[in-house]
Amino acid sequence: MTVEIKPVSKIELWRMVEQHWPELTDLDRQSLSLCLRMTLDIWAGIIDDDLVCAFGVAPTTMVSNAAYIWVWTTKELSGNEFVFIRQSQLVIERLLLRFPILYGLCEARAEQSKRWLRFLGAHFGPNRGGWAPFEIRAA
Numbered sequence: 001m002t003v004e005i006k007p008v009s010k011i012e013l014w015r016m017v018e019q020h021w022p023e024l025t026d027l028d029r030q031s032l033s034l035c036l037r038m039t040l041d042i043w044a045g046i047i048d049d050d051l052v053c054a055f056g057v058a059p060t061t062m063v064s065n066a067a068y069i070w071v072w073t074t075k076e077l078s079g080n081e082f083v084f085i086r087q088s089q090l091v092i093e094r095l096l097l098r099f100p101i102l103y104g105l106c107e108a109r110a111e112q113s114k115r116w117l118r119f120l121g122a123h124f125g126p127n128r129g130g131w132a133p134f135e136i137r138a139a
Contacts, residue, residue: 001048003080005087008044008054010036016044016051020074035070043091045077045084052077053084057095057102066101069136071113081112085119092120096138105131 008016017024017032024032036042038058045053052074057067095102106113108127114134117124122134 001083003045003047003083003087005043005045005084005091008042010039010042013042013044013051013054017054017072020051023075032072035072038068039070040067041095045087047076047080047083050076052080057099059099060103065099066103067095067099069095069102069104071104073113078112081116085116088116088120092136096136100138102136104134104136106134108132 013036021029035056035058039056040058042054042056044051045055053071055069055071057069060066060068092102104117104122106117106124108130114122114124114132117134117136121136123136125133125135
C-alpha cells in the first residue's frame with residue numbers, strides 16, 4: 001500500500017474530487033467550494049493513487065497568526081485513518097510554525113474525526129448546534 005500526504009493546488013484537488021462527485025450532497029459541494037475559496041494551502045491524502053482525504057488552512061484574517069483548518073474525507077478513508085497519523089502530525093507541526101493557533105469545527109457525532117484530531121493535538125470546546133469547536137496550539 002502506497003500512502004502519502006502531498007501539497008496540491010486547488011485545481012488539482014478539484015480534479016481529484018470529481019470522481020467522488022456523485023456521492024456528495026449539495027451541502028458537501030457548497031462547503032468544499034467555500035473552503036477552497038478561502039484556503040491558502042491544501043494537502044491531499046492518497047492511498048494507492050486514490051484520494052481519501054484533503055485538508056487545508058484559511059487564515060482568520062489577512063494579518064492573523066491564526067488559521068481555520070478544514071478536513072474532507074471519503075468513505076475510502078474508513079479503516080485507514082491511522083495510516084495518516086504520523087504524516088498528518090508532521091504537516092500540523094509545520095503549520096503551527098506559521099499559524100500558532102489552528103481553529104476548526106468537527107461534527108459532534110464524528111467520533112473517528114475527533115479521535116484523529118486529538119492525535120493531532122486538538123482540544124475541544126462544548127458542542128454548539130451539532131458541531132464541536134476545537135483548537136490546536138503550538139507548544
